Amino acid sequence: xxxxxxxxxxxxxxxxxxxxxxxxxxxxxxxxxxxxxxxxxxxxxxxxxxxxxxxxxxxxxxxxxxxxxxxxxxxxxxxxxxxxxxxxxxxxxxxxxxxxxxxxxxxxxxxxxxxxxxxxxxxxxxxxxxxxxxxxxxxxxxxxxxxxxxxxxxxxxxxxxxxxxxxxxxxxxxxxxxxxxxxxxxxxxxxxxxxxx
Amino acid sequence: xxxxxxxxxxxxxxxxxxxxxxxxxxxxxxxxxxxxxxxxxxxxxxxxxxxxxxxxxxxxxxxxxxxxxxxxxxxxxxxxxxxxxxxxxxxxxxxxxxxxxxxxxxxxxxxxxxxxxxxxxxxxxxxxxxxxxxxxxxxxxxxxxxxxxxxxxxxxxxxxxxxxxxxxxxxxxxxxxxxxxxxxxxxxxxxxxxxxxxxxxxxxxxxxxxxxxxxxxxxxxxxxxxxxxxxxxxxxxxxxxxxxxxxxxxxxxxxxxxxxxxxxxxxxxxxxxxxxxxxxxxxxxxxxxxxxxxxxxxxxxxxxxxxxxxxxxxxxxxxxx
Ligand code: FES
Numbered sequence: 417x418x419x420x421x422x423x424x425x426x427x428x429x430x431x432x433x434x435x436x437x438x439x440x441x442x443x444x445x446x447x448x449x450x451x452x453x454x455x456x457x458x459x460x461x462x463x464x465x466x467x468x469x470x471x472x473x474x475x476x477x478x479x480x481x482x483x484x485x486x487x488x489x490x491x492x493x494x495x496x497x498x499x500x501x502x503x504x505x506x507x508x509x510x511x512x513x514x515x516x517x518x519x520x521x522x523x524x525x526x527x528x529x530x531x532x533x534x535x536x537x538x539x540x541x542x543x544x545x546x547x548x549x550x551x552x553x554x555x556x557x558x559x560x561x562x563x564x565x566x567x568x569x570x571x572x573x574x575x576x577x578x579x580x581x582x583x584x585x586x587x588x589x590x591x592x593x594x595x596x597x598x599x600x601x602x603x604x605x606x607x608x609x610x611x612x613x
Numbered sequence: 614x615x616x617x618x619x620x621x622x623x624x625x626x627x628x629x630x631x632x633x634x635x636x637x638x639x640x641x642x643x644x645x646x647x648x649x650x651x652x653x654x655x656x657x658x659x660x661x662x663x664x665x666x667x668x669x670x671x672x673x674x675x676x677x678x679x680x681x682x683x684x685x686x687x688x689x690x691x692x693x694x695x696x697x698x699x700x701x702x703x704x705x706x707x708x709x710x711x712x713x714x715x716x717x718x719x720x721x722x723x724x725x726x727x728x729x730x731x732x733x734x735x736x737x738x739x740x741x742x743x744x745x746x747x748x749x750x751x752x753x754x755x756x757x758x759x760x761x762x763x764x765x766x767x768x769x770x771x772x773x774x775x776x777x778x779x780x781x782x783x784x785x786x787x788x789x790x791x792x793x794x795x796x797x798x799x800x801x802x803x804x805x806x807x808x809x810x811x812x813x814x815x816x817x818x819x820x821x822x823x824x825x826x827x828x829x830x831x832x833x834x835x836x837x838x839x840x841x842x843x844x845x846x847x848x849x850x851x852x853x854x855x856x857x858x859x860x861x862x863x864x865x866x867x868x869x870x871x872x873x874x875x876x877x878x879x880x881x882x883x884x885x886x887x888x889x890x891x892x893x894x895x896x897x898x899x900x901x902x903x904x905x906x907x908x909x910x911x912x913x914x915x916x917x918x919x920x921x922x923x924x925x926x927x928x929x930x931x932x933x934x
Contacts, residue, residue, distance in 0.1 A: 434827025435799060511801040512827035535727045535804020539829030 422585040424521065426545040431456040434540075435463065435512035438505065439486075440527050442469040442495065444547030445519025446477035452516065453484050461486045465505065467498055469523065472548075495526050502527060506534035515541040522552040522563060525590030532587075549612045553581055554591035561591055567608040569597045578605065581612070619715045620660075621648065626683060628707050635736065635768045636702055637675075640684045643710055647681045653744030654720035654808075654836070657684065658882055660712040661700045668868070670697040671838055671882050673810075674716060675739040675769075677746035684713070687768060689736040695843050695863045717880050720810065720836035722747070727804030729755040732792060732819055734811020735762070738769055740836060741810065745777060758792050760784040760811075794819065798826040808834045838883030839903045841865035844924045850931040851875060852894050866920035870934060877920070877934055884922035891918050891932050898927010 429452040431437075437460065439449050446468060453461070465488040466481055482489055492498040515531055517524045524543050531541060550564045553572075560574025569578050572594060579594030586593060598604045623640035631637050642648055651674055661668040672686035688701040705711070720740055722729060729748060731741050738759055748755045757777070761767040763785055773781045784790035798807075807828065809819040816835045823833045843863050850857050851870065860869040867889055870877050880886040884904030893916055902912045904919035911917050918925070918932070 432827060433825055436827075506803060509803050510799060511803060511805050511832070512799060513803065514827050535802070537804070537829045537832050539831045540827070 419583045422587075423583045424525070424543075424585055426524070426543045429516045429518055429542050429544045431460055432514045432542070434514035435510070437461075437464040437514050437516065438467070438509075439464060439516040439518075440467040440498070440502070440523070441517070442519035442523040442547070443471040443473045445517075445523065445544070446470075446473065446481055448518035448544040448546050449484075449516070450477075450480055463487060466490070467492070467501065469493070469495060469498055469519075471520075495523055499526065499530055502530050503534065506531060506536065509534075509536075513540065516544075517541065518544045519546055520548050520550060521545065522550065522590075525552060525585075525587075529587065529590040551581055551612050552591045553579065553594045554586065554589050555579055555594050557596060561589070562594070565592075565594075566610055566612045568611045569606055569608060570594060620712050621657075621715060623648075623684070623711055623713055625705055625707055625709045625711060628705065631687060631768050632766055634766060635687050635689050637685055637687045638701065638705060639676075640686075640711065640713060641682065648684055649715055650678065650681055651684075651716035651743075652678055652718050652721055653747040654722060654740045655716040655718035655743070656720075656740075656838075656881070657686070657716050658714040659686070659701070661697060661704075663696070663700050663704070666864070666868075667872070668695070668697045668700065669882055670840070673720075673740040673743070673836075675742040677750075678743055679746065679750055684716075687736065687739050691840070694840055695865075697840070717886075719881055719886050720808070720834060722808070723806050723832075723834070725804075726806035726832070727754065728802060728806070729753065730797065730801060730805055730807045731755060731757040732794075732807065732809040732811070732815075733757065733759045734809075734815040735760075735766075736768065737809075737811035737815075737836075738773075739810075741808070742769060742773070744808070745773070749777065755780065757781045758784065758797065760790075760792050760815075761786070763787040794822050798823055798828065806832045806834060810836045813837055813839075836885065837905060838881065838885065839905065839922045840883070841867075841922045842901075842903060842924070844901060845926055847898075847925050847927070847930065849925070850929070851934045852931050853934055860924070865922065866918070866924060870920060875934060879921055882921045884919050887919075889919055889921045891920055891934055892916065893918055894931040894933050896925070896927065896930045898925055898930065900925055 461484045464486040466486040467490045550566050553562045553565045555572040558575035562573040577596045580597040582593045584593045622643040624643045626641045627639040629637040656671045656673045658669050658671050676685040690702045691698045770783050858873045878888045880888040887906045901924040903922040
């Protein structure tokens with residue numbers, strides 16, 4: 417699908433040469449880690465740290481991830497809860513750290529943002545999309561962030577405007593830009609369609 | 614004429630013997646005034662007119678980018694090379710007028726880095742003198758590890774130590790000291806970039822080790838000018854200009870093309886920038902590739918040559934030039 421330049425593109429995780437590995441996933445993103453594990457050298461997980469946010473997948477992936485025997489394993493309820501840990505991990509990390517992000521765009525974007533802020537080189541980060549295409553959206557009018565947007569248009573959870581969710585993506589905010597869809601005539605209310613699944 | 618080949622008329626204002634092998638040259642604009650600004654890591658191409666031979670050799674600027682009153686370079690004497698360094702050592706005197714190119718930087722600092730880790734071998738120290746001055750001017754974070762044969766040949770190690778204290782570490786072959794590369798690579802904070810300038814073997818060692826430690830390529834910078842090597846003379850047909858030329862033993866292919874009155878593009882004259890890349894139309898013989906620009910496949914393909922450093926041996930060579 418051809419779209420605008422800022423729309424992130426994701427790849428496929430594969431084990432990289434490195435001294436330590438930080439793997440972060442939410443929900444179905446866990447399966448990307450499990451797939452990477454099939455290709456990884458034997459001692460890979462001895463220097464690995466897995467951070468997992470199960471979300472809608474409940475407890476279906478935990479055991480498989482723990483069975484990889486990572487040096488450290490963390491599980492948290494949300495991206496927001498995991499971020500302070502990530503910041504702390506990165507503050508103490510050294511060059512040679514490789515990062516692997518898998519799952520929803522919201523997770524990938526926010527973790528990436530924190531990582532770049534910590535000074536990690538983008539070339540050290542791999543990403544793979546799995547699971548929901550729900551978007552993290554920033555309202556360009558009130559600047560409020562709405563998580564898990566699945567419809568087009570979508571209502572801003574802060575100011576209530578009806579927003580067109582654009583492919584225009586801000587790395588700095590780790591969010592897609594939402595622009596008022598009926599500014600000319602607020603009485604015109606286009607039908608919402610569930611498209612980001 | 615290619616970018617970066619704009620010329621500057623300069624006068625040699627000082628020649629200083631730094632040690633047994635290295636001399637330093639200071640240049641000022643012949644017409645007075647300031648020289649163009651540059652950033653740490655930049656080089657200039659110095660024209661050496663030696664009878665009817667003109668040599669053009671690249672040298673890193675080592676003076677502080679904060680002052681453009683003069684440019685300084687350091688030249689290590691190479692007794693078996695093609696004579697460029699010998700010309701500088703034996704013939705260039707204070708007061709002499711020379712022509713140099715505008716500065717070009719193919720080894721610049723990545724200023725997004727949180728820390729700069731510099732590795733220098735021998736005369737490879739020169740670009741770092743300019744880079745450290747640039748970084749120090751605004752409190753940039755750097756560490757310099759410098760290896761050389763002996764205390765006496767460690768050009769500028771004293772100056773660097775005095776300026777930057779223990780941010781500079783010196784390793785001497787005569788004392789069997791070696792850069793603790795493994796430890797350095799393993800202990801750098803995120804956002805560190807590494808820079809290496811020195812002999813080819815050292816650059817390879819650093820690049821390979823960094824890759825094995827998981828450093829991304831973007832964070833690894835290196836500069837290695839391959840000096841053009843002398844070799845057996847050979848004949849070349851220049852298809853576009855319709856000329857037939859002979860490349861002399863002490864001449865590079867690029868110099869021979871220039872001597873024939875053709876003005877091909879170049880920037881570094883050291884096989885690293887890619888500017889001089891030339892298509893081969895046909896050949897019968899073997900290429901002596903010396904550049905760091907073409908890939909191994911391209912070297913084997915017989916389709917391209919970098920005339921600034923590479924040569925040819927055989928019956929015929931036709932270039933698209
Ligand atoms: S001039 Fe730079 S590679 Fe030849």
